[in-house]
Amino acid sequence: MSTPQVQVKDHRALRFLTAGSVDDGKSTLIGRLLFDSRAILADQLDTLEKRAAGAPIDLSLLTDGLEAEREQGITIDVAYRYFATRQRKFIIADAPGHEQYTRNMVTAAAGSDAAVVLVDITKLDTHASPMPLLAQTRRHALLAHLLRVPSIVFAVNKLDAVSDPAQAFAATKTALLAFAQQAGIAVAGVIPVSALRGDNVTQPLAADWYDGPSLLQLLEALP
DSSP: OOOOOOOOOOOSOEEEEEEESTTSSHHHHHHHHHHHTTOSOHHHHHHHHHHHTTSOOOGGGGTOOSHHHHHHTSOOSOEEEEEEOSSOEEEEEEOOOSGGGHHHHHHHHTTOSEEEEEEEGGGSOTTSSSOOOOHHHHHHHHHHHHTTOSEEEEEEEOGGGSSOHHHHHHHHHHHHHHHHHHHTOOEEEEEEOBTTTTBTTSSOOOBTTBOSOOHHHHHHHOO
């Protein structure tokens, strides 16, 4: 199935934050965007490859820069990263997922053009009706909305880890849109991704159940 072209509306730099619950894959998603857009310095890549010792490199280390974060396996501070494609330049703010660091997410949201709220599909009961969302997913989406972030995108992550990604994504999308409608949030997109494997992050997803844009294509087109 062919993927429709997304028209790029604005060539100015897009500042966006990544948010969501802890361990939803925010740092890995940003690492994937940096890696696939070749925004990683050669010495950074060399360090990651040596640390991996032959295993797949840990892309989350590109944003989890503080030693305390690495020891605890969480993101505490807001990490800013920059990359560019042929279409646009981007400024990313990686917000912490833990509830006690919500104020850092608010700092990241201030002045952002868009918010990418990650949703870990492996933490959800996609067969429940209605399907409950994680509290931090709802909280971060609501905060972005209250702070008047113009574009809010939900990135449904870790689809590579579920047995029926089509069903799981459809159920999650339905739950997200129902929550957004109830909260008065205008959603710019609900995008299926696998940050770890790179599915639908920069390149469109090759699946018969999804014919929308990749996450990067959507970000390139946002105002």
